[in-house]
Amino acid sequence: MVDGGIRPLEVAEVGSFDLTTDVLVVGFGAAGSCAAHAAREAGAEVLIVERASGPGGAAASSEGIVYLGGGTPVQRACGFEDSVDNMTRYLLAACGPEPDEAKVVAYAEASLGHFDWLTERGVEYDARLDVETQMAPAGTEGLVWSGGEDAWPFNEIAVPAPRGHLARTKRSTGWLLMQCLAGAALGAGAAVSTDTRVDRLVVDDGRVVGVLASRFGERLAVKARRGVVLSAGGFIWNDGMLRRHAPQLLLGTWKVGTEADDGRGIEMAQAVGARVKNMHAGEVALPVIPPRQLIEGIIVDGSGQRFINEDTYMGRVGQAALYGRDATCFLVIDEAGYTPNWMGLEASWVCETVGALEVEIGLPPGSLEATLDLYNRHAETGSDPVFYKRPGRVRPLRAPLGAFDLRRGSAPYAPFTLGGLETTVAGEVLDLAGAPIPGLFAAGRTTAGVCSFGYASGLSLGDSTLFGRFAGATAARSATVI
Amino acid sequence: MVDGGIRPLEVAEVGSFDLTTDVLVVGFGAAGSCAAHAAREAGAEVLIVERASGPGGAAASSEGIVYLGGGTPVQRACGFEDSVDNMTRYLLAACGPEPDEAKVVAYAEASLGHFDWLTERGVEYDARLDVETQMAPAGTEGLVWSGGEDAWPFNEIAVPAPRGHLARTKRSTGWLLMQCLAGAALGAGAAVSTDTRVDRLVVDDGRVVGVLASRFGERLAVKARRGVVLSAGGFIWNDGMLRRHAPQLLLGTWKVGTEADDGRGIEMAQAVGARVKNMHAGEVALPVIPPRQLIEGIIVDGSGQRFINEDTYMGRVGQAALYGRDATCFLVIDEAGYTPNWMGLEASWVCETVGALEVEIGLPPGSLEATLDLYNRHAETGSDPVFYKRPGRVRPLRAPLGAFDLRRGSAPYAPFTLGGLETTVAGEVLDLAGAPIPGLFAAGRTTAGVCSFGYASGLSLGDSTLFGRFAGATAARSATVI
Numbered sequence: 001m002v003d004g005g006i007r008p009l010e011v012a013e014v015g016s017f018d019l020t021t022d023v024l025v026v027g028f029g030a031a032g033s034c035a036a037h038a039a040r041e042a043g044a045e046v047l048i049v050e051r052a053s054g055p056g057g058a059a060a061s062s063e064g065i066v067y068l069g070g071g072t073p074v075q076r077a078c079g080f081e082d083s084v085d086n087m088t089r090y091l092l093a094a095c096g097p098e099p100d101e102a103k104v105v106a107y108a109e110a111s112l113g114h115f116d117w118l119t120e121r122g123v124e125y126d127a128r129l130d131v132e133t134q135m136a137p138a139g140t141e142g143l144v145w146s147g148g149e150d151a152w153p154f155n156e157i158a159v160p161a162p163r164g165h166l167a168r169t170k171r172s173t174g175w176l177l178m179q180c181l182a183g184a185a186l187g188a189g190a191a192v193s194t195d196t197r198v199d200r201l202v203v204d205d206g207r208v209v210g211v212l213a214s215r216f217g218e219r220l221a222v223k224a225r226r227g228v229v230l231s232a233g234g235f236i237w238n239d240g241m242l243r244r245h246a247p248q249l250l251l252g253t254w255k256v257g258t259e260a261d262d263g264r265g266i267e268m269a270q271a272v273g274a275r276v277k278n279m280h281a282g283e284v285a286l287p288v289i290p291p292r293q294l295i296e297g298i299i300v301d302g303s304g305q306r307f308i309n310e311d312t313y314m315g316r317v318g319q320a321a322l323y324g325r326d327a328t329c330f331l332v333i334d335e336a337g338y339t340p341n342w343m344g345l346e347a348s349w350v351c352e353t354v355g356a357l358e359v360e361i362g363l364p365p366g367s368l369e370a371t372l373d374l375y376n377r378h379a380e381t382g383s384d385p386v387f388y389k390r391p392g393r394v395r396p397l398r399a400p401l402g403a404f405d406l407r408r409g410s411a412p413y414a415p416f417t418l419g420g421l422e423t424t425v426a427g428e429v430l431d432l433a434g435a436p437i438p439g440l441f442a443a444g445r446t447t448a449g450v451c452s453f454g455y456a457s458g459l460s461l462g463d464s465t466l467f468g469r470f471a472g473a474t475a476a477r478s479a480t481v482i
Numbered sequence: 483m484v485d486g487g488i489r490p491l492e493v494a495e496v497g498s499f500d501l502t503t504d505v506l507v508v509g510f511g512a513a514g515s516c517a518a519h520a521a522r523e524a525g526a527e528v529l530i531v532e533r534a535s536g537p538g539g540a541a542a543s544s545e546g547i548v549y550l551g552g553g554t555p556v557q558r559a560c561g562f563e564d565s566v567d568n569m570t571r572y573l574l575a576a577c578g579p580e581p582d583e584a585k586v587v588a589y590a591e592a593s594l595g596h597f598d599w600l601t602e603r604g605v606e607y608d609a610r611l612d613v614e615t616q617m618a619p620a621g622t623e624g625l626v627w628s629g630g631e632d633a634w635p636f637n638e639i640a641v642p643a644p645r646g647h648l649a650r651t652k653r654s655t656g657w658l659l660m661q662c663l664a665g666a667a668l669g670a671g672a673a674v675s676t677d678t679r680v681d682r683l684v685v686d687d688g689r690v691v692g693v694l695a696s697r698f699g700e701r702l703a704v705k706a707r708r709g710v711v712l713s714a715g716g717f718i719w720n721d722g723m724l725r726r727h728a729p730q731l732l733l734g735t736w737k738v739g740t741e742a743d744d745g746r747g748i749e750m751a752q753a754v755g756a757r758v759k760n761m762h763a764g765e766v767a768l769p770v771i772p773p774r775q776l777i778e779g780i781i782v783d784g785s786g787q788r789f790i791n792e793d794t795y796m797g798r799v800g801q802a803a804l805y806g807r808d809a810t811c812f813l814v815i816d817e818a819g820y821t822p823n824w825m826g827l828e829a830s831w832v833c834e835t836v837g838a839l840e841v842e843i844g845l846p847p848g849s850l851e852a853t854l855d856l857y858n859r860h861a862e863t864g865s866d867p868v869f870y871k872r873p874g875r876v877r878p879l880r881a882p883l884g885a886f887d888l889r890r891g892s893a894p895y896a897p898f899t900l901g902g903l904e905t906t907v908a909g910e911v912l913d914l915a916g917a918p919i920p921g922l923f924a925a926g927r928t929t930a931g932v933c934s935f936g937y938a939s940g941l942s943l944g945d946s947t948l949f950g951r952f953a954g955a956t957a958a959r960s961a962t963v964i
Contacts, residue, residue: 097730244760248579273489367856373852432752
């Protein structure tokens, strides 16, 4: 029904296949690497096809945080107690609304084992906590608070524990992670065809049995005896899809992903009847901190009002600003707390009085003053009963005041998409009626993962790698077609 | 690929058809009536199939407002200037983000002609304006402000003009409207099969050629020589679809629609490769007014902060409260402005001081006081530079104060879905690659209409009826299959 660009081909239309394998993995990023490895471990012949000239995907250029908990050796060495139950409570609250409970529970339960799996693949962690950042530390610290676990409301829902795990390296942590993951896939014997773009799925009597790809202009039809795993990324680089499903993300200024995140994997699956989920959702990093001392300031919107506890995960601030406030907000801080941030972002305005700052920024007259007066009144007692910033970060702010311009023209809003195919925990792609599509599996940002909307750094690499493993194993165990 | 429930049937699987027509219309609501009428006028044989025992759909139980402008006789008689350009400017601003510009332009351009079309079908309008309500007047007034046209920011974008048109009746305006529309379809010679539920589309070589339906347990296969028009409503009654696409709407307490708004029309089309759009979007009526004097109060959220100009369309207030504030807000007003509202909703709290009211409601200490102080400071001069409520409605609010509880447990949040199939202005259903699916057309809440997210009362009946006409005419003009 769908036109030439994306319509699935019946096997009869393909003629002969150029290659045959058991499990075909589309995309050699984090999810694809792990799927390929797991499929090999389960005894299947595996071919990975990748558009780029080598492995990596969005993961290779990411901060490389993997969200892991339940009491990992790194957590314990840093003095944090955690448990599967505790992690589950946090995730159910943080990944909503309407989180995929089955995935959340499976994710928390598998987390300790997944930590071991990663270290066995060569990912090393320094058992030190960096308290400043929510992303990559300046040093080689292996643990960060990456999801506002120690901030309201999560600190009241679960015992706060940091769960952002970073491989030991001073930079390019995502790249290092991908070297380990891709190395594991190749070491396990997965074959790879790079520079190979998958254009369509091939079906036979309602089952996905292969793909039609192209490589340097040459057609390449690949048969998959057991299944196809789509791990082809999200759709942040497809403006048409953003316009239809997540128009707010068009306000983003710094797309997180590669150009291959064009939604092709999602739409190819939809063309064979797959169901999608959470297509409006996106993570939106607004990387104001480190340093954390900046959260002693207040963040106000264009009405001069606060809207969130400033000590929460900056992705939550970014989402709230982008989805609800047209990517318009300002961080106001006094001299005692002021410092340029890690990106070299500095105060755009410094004024002797609140009123002057309002005028400079262009806030409604009296609005910032009212907000600050209320904030300071409670800050005198170290409390914030309006937005619940933690006591240690709450103190009265006194003029002179500076303000960072966090509007989209001045600060980066770095989004990627969270919506995609609905899959089971095992990685089966569901059709519109909720039944698995035979022969089709998926993982990573081609799917809707543990996060329905709320996010923590590391949950994308976390569910890509874990559910990538599950999807690869499930595909490998599927019945073989001749 | 999709399982038995919804997978399209190949014509060979159907065997014989029980009925044959030129244009088959699925759903006898506003869109279906108009599609059927237009298809008949274009010379096609038409059969309408409807799940219920008679016509009506969601339209029959609606307020019956149709959004029309550009200088209708009713607008002119009430003293309002309007033009196609002016209406277009309003709609482009009000229907975003990323409104469907082609549809908006077509809608505004066709509006005057559509007014005539409706009156020619027997819909009569009293040329009197009701200023109190944004919905159904208590009397038979034919015109209301139904989209915040006279409120910021729209009053600065276009010359304010009311465009909500209501048929002359004291109650059940939607029902009266549907009598006219269904009567027109029947009068034009459309045949009807009621109590008939469409289960699947039937396809032949990539073209939609009919449906498989059931009637009192009996299978009914209907062939459509020229096309099938899906006008089967939205998905507000399908909790699974809400969970996947618009989880916030699960907070709604008063679903607007009928049980037939189960998304079946949307998913049947997706099963043949159709593309969807804006699936997260929903209109959310929060019917606080009439009377309009209540907008002299302020609406605050759970943080004691205002978030919108109170004089805007109550659907905008409802959307902002449901999507961004967990359906938690309060209307605070003084004695001079107080009155129970049209639903008999009364103040839940009345206090001598602001501080006491904060305690009673459970707002953060000092938050309402700070908000009121700032509001009153500007209200002294009749202005509202924070949220731009119009001058005539801004005056200082003095204790004693009362507050209406507008949380979802106390006030109705009445949502319906705005997302659906992407269609052309002509009513063609687009596939995942953006090409029309041969033989398939759609209109009404089965489609994504003029509103991407922002809404005005009457735009749903407006685009259902207008684009219903277009879709019916396009289907009737399509090539005939044997």
